Amino acid sequence: MAGFVVLIVGVVTAFDIAFGYGPVWIVVAFVVAMLLTWGAYFKSDAIALRASRARPASREEFARYHNLVDGLCIAGGLEKPRLYIVDDPAPNAFATGRNPKHAALAVTTGLLEKMNRVELEGVLAHELSHVKNYDILVSTIAVTMVGVVALLADLGFRMMWLGGGRRRSNNSGGAAGGLLLVFALIMLVLAPIIARIMQFAVSRQRELLADASGVQLTRYPPGLISALEKLKEDQTVVRSATKATAQLWIESPLDEEEGHKQAKMNRLFQTHPPLEERIRILEEM
Amino acid sequence: MTALIIVAVIVVLLILALVFMYNRLVRDRNRVDNAWSQIDVQLKRRYDLIPNLVETVKGYAAHEKETFEQVTQARNQAMNAQGAHDQANAENVLEGALKSLFAVAEAYPDLKANQNFLNLQEELTSTEDRIAYARQFFNDSALAFNTRIQSFPANIMAGMFHFTEREYFEADPESTGPVQVEF
Numbered sequence: 078m079a080g081f082v083v084l085i086v087g088v089v090t091a092f093d094i095a096f097g098y099g100p101v102w103i104v105v106a107f108v109v110a111m112l113l114t115w116g117a118y119f120k121s122d123a124i125a126l127r128a129s130r131a132r133p134a135s136r137e138e139f140a141r142y143h144n145l146v147d148g149l150c151i152a153g154g155l156e157k158p159r160l161y162i163v164d165d166p167a168p169n170a171f172a173t174g175r176n177p178k179h180a181a182l183a184v185t186t187g188l189l190e191k192m193n194r195v196e197l198e199g200v201l202a203h204e205l206s207h208v209k210n211y212d213i214l215v216s217t218i219a220v221t222m223v224g225v226v227a228l229l230a231d232l233g234f235r236m237m238w239l240g241g242g243r244r245r246s247n248n249s250g251g252a253a254g255g256l257l258l259v260f261a262l263i264m265l266v267l268a269p270i271i272a273r274i275m276q277f278a279v280s281r282q283r284e285l286l287a288d289a290s291g292v293q294l295t296r297y298p299p300g301l302i303s304a305l306e307k308l309k310e311d312q313t314v315v316r317s318a319t320k321a322t323a324q325l326w327i328e329s330p331l332d333e334e335e336g337h338k339q340a341k342m343n344r345l346f347q348t349h350p351p352l353e354e355r356i357r358i359l360e361e362m
Numbered sequence: 363m364t365a366l367i368i369v370a371v372i373v374v375l376l377i378l379a380l381v382f383m384y385n386r387l388v389r390d391r392n393r394v395d396n397a398w399s400q401i402d403v404q405l406k407r408r409y410d411l412i413p414n415l416v417e418t419v420k421g422y423a424a425h426e427k428e429t430f431e432q433v434t435q436a437r438n439q440a441m442n443a444q445g446a447h448d449q450a451n452a453e454n455v456l457e458g459a460l461k462s463l464f465a466v467a468e469a470y471p472d473l474k475a476n477q478n479f480l481n482l483q484e485e486l487t488s489t490e491d492r493i494a495y496a497r498q499f500f501n502d503s504a505l506a507f508n509t510r511i512q513s514f515p516a517n518i519m520a521g522m523f524h525f526t527e528r529e530y531f532e533a534d535p536e537s538t539g540p541v542q543v544e545f
Contacts, residue, residue, distance in 0.1 A: 140481065144488030151400060152495035154393070154503070194487075296498065 084271060085222070088229050091264035094257050106232065110224035118217045122181050125173040129315075131161035131183040142189060145198050146182065149205050152294045158182050158208060167313035168192065171326045172204040173213060180208040185315060192304055199301030202291035203327055210290060212283045219276045226272040233265045273346070280348045288355055289362070298362045305359070309352045328352065383516055387525050390507045394528050397500035401531075404493045405440075405453070411489060412437050412460075415482045419463060422473035426466050433459040446529075460486070497531045504528040 136143045142160060150157045158172070158180035168188040174180035182204050192200065207213070292298045308328045315330040329349040349355075416430050436459040440452035464483070467473050474480075508527045511520035519525075 140484055141488070144484065144491075148488060148491040148495045151404075151492055152499050154397070154499055 084268060084275070085225060085229075087264055088226055088268045091261035091268075092229065092233060094261040106228040107225050110221050110228055113224060115217070115221070118175055118213075121213055121217070122174040122179055125171070126161055126181060126183060129163050129171070129183060131163045134160040134162040134184075139189070141194065141197070142184065142201075145194070145201050146205070149198070149202050149294050153205060153209055155205060155209060156180075158205070162186060162189075163315070165315050166190075167315045167330070168308060168311055169315050169326050169328055169330050170200050170204050172207040174208065175213050175217075176211065177208050182208075187311075187313065191307060191311065195297065195300035196304035196307065198295055199291065199297070199304045200327055202294040203287050203301060204291075205294065206287040206290035207283070210283065210286060212287065215283060216276075216280060219279045223269070223272040223276050227269045230265045230269050277346055277348055281350045284349050285355065285358065288359060292359065292362060298359045302356055302359045305352050305356050309356075380519070383519055384523070387510065387516060387520060387523070390503070390510055391525060394500070394503045394507045397496065397503045401493065401496040401500060404489060404496050408456075408486070408489045408493065409437055409441055411482065411486050415463070415479075415486060418476065418479050418482060419467055419473060422470045422476070423466060429459075429463050429466050433463050435459075450531075457490075501530050504530055 134142055139160070139162065146157060146160060149155075156177050158174065158177070159182070161181055161183035163169075163183050163185045165185040166187040167185055168191045170182065170184040170188055172180065172182050182201065184200070184204075188200065189197065288301060291301055295301070305328075315326070326349075329347065412433060416433055419426070420430060433456075436452070436456040440449065440456045443449040443452040467479070510516050511525045511527065
């Protein structure tokens, strides 16, 4: 969070140096990004559920799913979320909804088939923890911040193409002014990328937190561990998952090469920590 | 004049803090009470499921009379138990009786394939889970409440308004104690 503030301040400074425009643009960018993402935030559950083609899970058909969630909600003193099913052979699950009152869980039919009772319980506890920890809110704020930075940087480039405003460097002049300008431009180029990396870092952190609080609900780490082991071995990929919904799922639904060695650079852009690492941390509990 | 305003502000803030503290205590106490009644709700659910289960198993294993009687008796005892201690004991007996009932069912493949039996088994397993989870939530809430009323400065207010500590629900010492090995 503080990182985002620093980043935005950095971009603002870069702006100021390059074009002589001040905080006015920042306010504009912030308001635009806020409106865009917070509109989506209030519809987040409906959008995510529709995007992954989820259908409501009836109690008759999915008794075990309902029963396990009932139990976990009692354990955490939570309201029961709405439950959905995604018809897909790949085992995966996600939680959505802006607060515990508007929460929804979705699991794939593959998950229900491949997991036994304790494993399924571990996964559901992880998802419920996302709800309990307000992770949708956290990721919405992260996305908003990324949006602000991206908009600002974009604005900066447009202004440059258009002959770039009233340059202040003319007055300050000299080599120092020129160097400062170069720095400012580099900042504008890098800022959106840095913002993305930070957003993914937040997402990875929340995943680890959800693992930990999930175990706090079940008091049984082996359940989630063995579920993650199964996810590691399984290579099927959720069909209806897109980049936009990737950070919602319990296991990153996109990368097929999970388990292979990933380049350090690539790891910066992952929404989830590697399964090996998550399992290792859980085993230490 | 300024001094008066400062004093007034401090007094108002103090009163607000006290009100907030009191409300917080009430909220925590209610949560503990609610957690306790949740356990009863789940126990009742288990009592309701048992007759169905016994009837279903009877249809396939009629001559296991002794086990049925044990379960039915344990259920009645648990339902009529007075006081937390007695009830905990009776619940333990009931849990044991149910386990032997399911052990009996293992010997009847037809029964194990019966959809009704499978549904009941799922319901009962999840009810057992819920009982355990309700107890866990009760203990978590009681821990939070006890810590709050023991901590300064809430302990002063807790003393004034008779907020008393809650006892934790403890597992049966027989089932958690060290295993005795005899040679």
